Amino acid sequence: MIRVNNRDEVEWEEGMTVSDLLERMRYTFPHIIVKVDGEVVPREEYPTRTIPDGADVRVIHLIAGG
Amino acid sequence: MTAQGSRRVLAEFAYEVPPVERGYTNQTLYVNLSDNTITAKPVTEEMKEKFIGGRGFGLWLLWHAVKDDTKWNDPENEIIISSGPCGGITQYPGSGKSLVVTISPLTDIPIDSNVGGHFGPLLKFSGWDALEIQGKAEKDVIVVIDGQNGRVTIEEADGVPVDSHLVGHWLIEEMAEKEEDRYFMSVVAAGSGAEHTRIGCLNFSFYDRRRKAPRFKQAGRGGIGTVFRDKRIKAIVVKSPPVRGDSNRPADPERIARAGLRLHKEIHDYDDQQNRMRKRGTPYLVQIMDDYDLLPVHNFKFGSHPDTPKINGDVWEGRFSQGLPDGCWYGCTMSCSHAVDHYTVRTGPYKGQKVIVDGPEYETIAGVGSNCGIFDPDAILEINFYCDTYGIDTISFGTLTAFVMECYEAGILDKEKTGGLELRFGNADAAIELLHQMARGEGFGKIAGQGVRRMKEYFVKEFGADPQFVQDIGMEAKGLEYSEYVCKESLAQQGGYGLTNKGPQHDEAWLIFMDMVSNLLPTFEDKAEALHYFPMWRTWFGLCGFCKLPWNDIVPPDNAMTDEPAKIPAHVQNYVEIFSGVTGKEVTADDLITMSERVYNFQRVFNIRLGKGLREHDAVPYRSMGPVTVEEYESRAERYDKQLRELLGLDPEKMTTEEKLAALRKYREEQYEKLIDAVYARRGWTKDGVPTLETLKRLGIDYPDVVEVVKRHL
Ligand code: SF4
Numbered sequence: 001m002i003r004v005n006n007r008d009e010v011e012w013e014e015g016m017t018v019s020d021l022l023e024r025m026r027y028t029f030p031h032i033i034v035k036v037d038g039e040v041v042p043r044e045e046y047p048t049r050t051i052p053d054g055a056d057v058r059v060i061h062l063i064a065g066g
Numbered sequence: 067m068t069a070q071g072s073r074r075v076l077a078e079f080a081y082e083v084p085p086v087e088r089g090y091t092n093q094t095l096y097v098n099l100s101d102n103t104i105t106a107k108p109v110t111e112e113m114k115e116k117f118i119g120g121r122g123f124g125l126w127l128l129w130h131a132v133k134d135d136t137k138w139n140d141p142e143n144e145i146i147i148s149s150g151p152c153g154g155i156t157q158y159p160g161s162g163k164s165l166v167v168t169i170s171p172l173t174d175i176p177i178d179s180n181v182g183g184h185f186g187p188l189l190k191f192s193g194w195d196a197l198e199i200q201g202k203a204e205k206d207v208i209v210v211i212d213g214q215n216g217r218v219t220i221e222e223a224d225g226v227p228v229d230s231h232l233v234g235h236w237l238i239e240e241m242a243e244k245e246e247d248r249y250f251m252s253v254v255a256a257g258s259g260a261e262h263t264r265i266g267c268l269n270f271s272f273y274d275r276r277r278k279a280p281r282f283k284q285a286g287r288g289g290i291g292t293v294f295r296d297k298r299i300k301a302i303v304v305k306s307p308p309v310r311g312d313s314n315r316p317a318d319p320e321r322i323a324r325a326g327l328r329l330h331k332e333i334h335d336y337d338d339q340q341n342r343m344r345k346r347g348t349p350y351l352v353q354i355m356d357d358y359d360l361l362p363v364h365n366f367k368f369g370s371h372p373d374t375p376k377i378n379g380d381v382w383e384g385r386f387s388q389g390l391p392d393g394c395w396y397g398c399t400m401s402c403s404h405a406v407d408h409y410t411v412r413t414g415p416y417k418g419q420k421v422i423v424d425g426p427e428y429e430t431i432a433g434v435g436s437n438c439g440i441f442d443p444d445a446i447l448e449i450n451f452y453c454d455t456y457g458i459d460t461i462s463f464g465t466l467t468a469f470v471m472e473c474y475e476a477g478i479l480d481k482e483k484t485g486g487l488e489l490r491f492g493n494a495d496a497a498i499e500l501l502h503q504m505a506r507g508e509g510f511g512k513i514a515g516q517g518v519r520r521m522k523e524y525f526v527k528e529f530g531a532d533p534q535f536v537q538d539i540g541m542e543a544k545g546l547e548y549s550e551y552v553c554k555e556s557l558a559q560q561g562g563y564g565l566t567n568k569g570p571q572h573d574e575a576w577l578i579f580m581d582m583v584s585n586l587l588p589t590f591e592d593k594a595e596a597l598h599y600f601p602m603w604r605t606w607f608g609l610c611g612f613c614k615l616p617w618n619d620i621v622p623p624d625n626a627m628t629d630e631p632a633k634i635p636a637h638v639q640n641y642v643e644i645f646s647g648v649t650g651k652e653v654t655a656d657d658l659i660t661m662s663e664r665v666y667n668f669q670r671v672f673n674i675r676l677g678k679g680l681r682e683h684d685a686v687p688y689r690s691m692g693p694v695t696v697e698e699y700e701s702r703a704e705r706y707d708k709q710l711r712e713l714l715g716l717d718p719e720k721m722t723t724e725e726k727l728a729a730l731r732k733y734r735e736e737q738y739e740k741l742i743d744a745v746y747a748r749r750g751w752t753k754d755g756v757p758t759l760e761t762l763k764r765l766g767i768d769y770p771d772v773v774e775v776v777k778r779h780l
Contacts, residue, residue, distance in 0.1 A: 005584055026357045027357075027583075028354055028357045028358075029354050029357075029579070030339070030340050031340065031621055033626040033631055058584070061580070061584050062579065062618060062625075062631060062634075063577070063579060063618050063632055
């Protein structure tokens with residue numbers, strides 16, 4: 001199990017990457033910042049960076065809206 | 067264009083065009099249409115110091131023009147247009163906005179609207195920091211400000227068309243003596259729809275040199291176009307001396323240029339990976355909002371729909387003419403004011419004409435599209451075109467039509483009551499006919515054009531509608547229709563809509579991601595801090611003449627590493643540099659917030675003076691807080707059941723849907739009241755929402771007449 005944004009529990013899977021998580025959560029907004037256990041993950045590493053079980057993941061969305 | 071109009075001068079005023087100094091001309095233009103007076107008024111240091119410009123100037127001038135019981139259609143009500151000290155610079159994207167202020171026919175309190183187009187800056191370069199129009203003409207008039215020759219006229223306008231796309235063309239052709247004149251002219255106009263409804267908007271033109279035609283941006287919210295036509299104004303035209311890079315005469319041009327270069331480079335390097343504003347503009351938000359269950363569907367019942375891909379950003383990217391410089395002021399490389407060219411109008415008086423449709427913007431697609439169950443891009447374009455040229459606000463039109471459609475489906479309305487219109491969700495033809503009726507001032511369109519608040523009363527009285535039901539589903543607060551985001555799952559955004567000065571428009575605060583998705587505002591204090599900071603921050607754009615989009619629709623790549631990424635600190639610093647660079651006054655980021663706080667609190671007191679502005683007026687309809695109907699609850703039952711279990715310790719298995727609805731409602735309504743307490747405390751207001759004397763003193767707006775209003779409520 002991993003915890004997203006200090007609230008949502010998400011089932012962990014072997015080899016799960018940041019991109020997989022974003023897809024699972026339907027987080028499609030382009031202005032986001034992803035931190036895994038406190039460390040910012042560069043955007044280009046989203047497809048390859050795996051998330052460990054029990055991780056604390058933060059997906060910070062910047063403001064949108066017209 | 068076929069229009070045949072004639073102009074006859076009724077009053078004339080000659081003036082010397084003063085040079086702009088550090089963003090100000092230091093005078094405002096006053097026009098009274100009742101007695102045809104035209105005069106100049108000085109801008110005092112106090113005005114500049116405390117009210118800055120734009121919306122601040124508008125509110126200050128309006129405060130001194132009206133009485134405590136002035137209504138929107140009283141002659142003393144004014145329309146004030148002002149850009150702001152930074153309006154008109156060409157080095158930084160998004161620096162050409164105009165702010166319009168008047169007493170609204172929807173809310174009976176001041177409305178402010180931030181609009182593109184060239185009028186505000188050209189007004190300044192013609193010698194005026196603001197235009198203040200009071201009184202009412204007997205017959206239709208146009209007001210002409212000729213900054214090339216130092217002459218202002220009020221003119222009779224017989225035979226001049228009223229709908230914006232016609233009057234805009236006609237006036238530019240009539241008044242331009244040479245090609246270059248067209249570039250430096252701007253027309254403000256409304257339309258026939260503004261005349262017969264309370265949801266009239268104003269169109270502000272800019273001349274598109276590539277298309278060789280005027281294009282329009284809208285001051286949409288709050289019925290300003292209705293006030294404009296009530297004053298019998300057909301158009302206001304400004305003809306300015308040519309705009310140059312230094313027309314605004316800033317104190318330190320290099321400092322502004324440096325900030326501009328940084329942003330131009332960011333837009334150039336990252337826009338394609340970020341929001342693609344240059345190719346798609348705000349429609350990129352349609353799919354995103356659907357993905358997060360925030361896109362209004364069927365009068366805000368739901369947040370997504372399987373047909374959204376038919377109207378999302380990809381579709382519009384294909385429809386917009388690409389590769390044209392679509393900036394609505396010089397130097398805006400964000401260039402997001404896209405248009406659909408050669409659209410053939412399908413219905414109504416302009417059927418068969420080929421026209422340019424400006425937009426559609428996100429709010430229009432969501433409002434007249436998904437919220438009404440219309441997923442047809444051509445129908446959205448047709449409504450967009452007619453709303454603009456008739457001078458009708460697309461947001462109010464979308465939200466009120468969605469309300470009508472839900473009432474129809476709930477049996478409150480039927481064909482007999484609507485005069486034959488089958489106003490069900492998805493019926494685009496009926497929605498378009500409703501719009502034409504508004505322009506003609508006929509039939510059910512006349513009733514609907516009064517807005518959601520007045521329709522609720524009417525449906526209860528005339529059709530026996532259940533008052534609680536229409537109150538719950540009618541998406542208006544303070545009398546203004548909601549803009550197009552579903553905020554049920556974000557308490558902070560419920561406040562972002564409800565705890566506003568003018569009514570539920572998202573330009574004060576858009577906190578849904580911070581709150582609902584990122585969970586960055588877990589406590590009431592966190593939410594209150596955001597509902598202090600962001601409304602103040604966004605207010606500031608409207609004091610200075612800025613567009614909000616270049617602040618956060620592009621971000622620098624290292625923004626993620628900053629302490630407060632949501633504020634985009636690098637861009638805040640750009641604005642600090644620009645304000646100091648234009649005015650020569652050294653300011654800090656905190657000073658910008660204080661400037662806004664002053665104007666914001668002044669506006670709150672203004673609302674109180676006009677009999678509103680208290681806690682009871684910050685109430686919101688339950689549809690904005692949670693599910694009203696069984697259908698709505700059951701469509702997201704998993705989410706709501708979970709909340710009942712986790713937040714309230716209830717067992718949903720043992721409850722009927724009605725019981726679950728009631729339990730959730732009680733909880734959410736209590737949460738909203740707690741939020742109000744926290745926000746008022748943070749803003750320095752009493753529990754009834756009145757700014758305290760300490761707050762007024764701290765901000766330096768404890769003028770005797772302001773204190774007098776507040777004291778009645780302490
Ligand atoms: S960002 Fe878009 S709306 Fe804002 S000034 Fe530029 S072109 Fe106009």
